[in-house]
Amino acid sequence: MTLAVRSSTLPLRVGRRTLWxxxxxxxxxxxTLAQGLAGEMPDAGALPRDASGLLVTALPAALLPAMRARWPELKGFVRQSYPRAYAALDTDFDAYxxxxxxxxxxTLKRKTRRFAERSGGAIDLRxxxxxxxxxxFHALARTVSARTYQEQRFGAGLPDGPEALAQLRDLAARDAVRGxxxxxxxxxxxxxxxxxxxxTLIYAHLGYDPDFADLSPGTVLQFEAMRALMAERRFRWFDFTEGDGQHKRLFATGSLDCVDLLLLRRTAGNLVAGHVLNGVDGAVAAAKGALARIGAERLVRTALR
Known part of the structure; x- marks a missing residue:
């Protein structure tokens, strides 16, 4: 494998705010999820000469010592730790x-039944x-995405424009996308x-119109999509990617403890950046843990947005 190098931004964040x-x-x-589940160290090759370092994401925590040992000349900093939730699709829906x-x-059956009642007696999932x-799909999904809080507050909706549509078509031509x-x-x-x-299917974007939040449309859609995928038997895994959340915990069948590891060449500038990032990341994680123990994390997170 040849590692590509590109200019990368390493944000210094507290909550949703970027300080530097x-x-x-x-x-x-x-x-990949398959690599993580197999516990395989990727064959990454040599670090390019023009790279200040290597950012390894979705690395199983169990592989952290081996990854550090692979590049002993680089200084390692763990940027974040998180569960990587996933669901096995090679089963039947009843067993799931x-x-x-x-x-x-x-709860799931009640929400699905309630949505069906509002929808004339049947779920209209396409x-x-x-x-x-x-x-x-892209045109209609964009109308929903534009109304979601993910896009309006954080710009994290379904990508718009002809390039995004072209990418969807290219993936579809290779049977490598579902919508x-x-x-x-x-x-x-x-x-x-x-x-x-x-x-492996990757949980890239899910959104719903907030006007219908009382009907739990995102939950109903995920529930019915999982049913369809298990009937299709084309894919083995559904990767909910990094981060925790009630939705992911509900639909996942397992999770991997993962980290993002930043490996930097041992120059003065790199080491200063790494230690500053590491110090702030550690302080934020400790503060979140303390707040969670007293039940105040949600209030502080809202205040920082």
Missing amino acids: RFEKPLARLRL LAGFSAKSRS AYRTPEEMAE WLLFLEGRPVSYLHAPAEGD
Whole structure:
């Protein structure tokens, strides 16, 4: 494998606020879910001469010592630790549901039934997978995405524009993407965009129209999409990617403890940047842990937005 180098921003963050940015030419390496589950060290090759270091993301925590040992000449800094949730798709839907708690099964069935009642008695979920279908999916999903809090507050919606559509079509031509739209009375109210990496679908974008939040459209869509994927048997895994959250915990069948590891050449400038980032990251993590113990984390997170 040849590591590509690009200019990378290393943000110094407290909550959602960015206090400072360090710019470094970094090589990047992200482990796939399949690699993580297999516990495989990727064959990354040599670090390019023009790189200040290497940023390794989604690295299983169990592989951290081996990754540090692979580049002993570099100084390592753990940027963040998180669970990487995933769901196995090579099972039938009833067996999948049997793994839920009785309370979760009841909640999901109640939400699905309630949405169906508002939708004339049936769930109107439409799947998109071919290049010809992607124009409709992208246009309608964008109407939902534009209304989501993820896009309005953080700019984290489904990418817009002809290049984004072209990428969707290219993925669809290789059977490497799935899209879903959930409709209510003919109107799209939630979407899910999941590109593929081998036999793994990746949870890239999920959003819903806030006007219909009381109907839990994102939950209903994910529930029905999982049903469809287990019937299709094309993919083995659904990767909910990094980070924790109630939605991911609900639908996941397992998780990997992962870290993002920043490996830097031992120059004065690199070491200053690494230690500053590491110090602030550690202080924020400690503060979040303390706040969580007293139940105040949500209030502080809201204040920092």
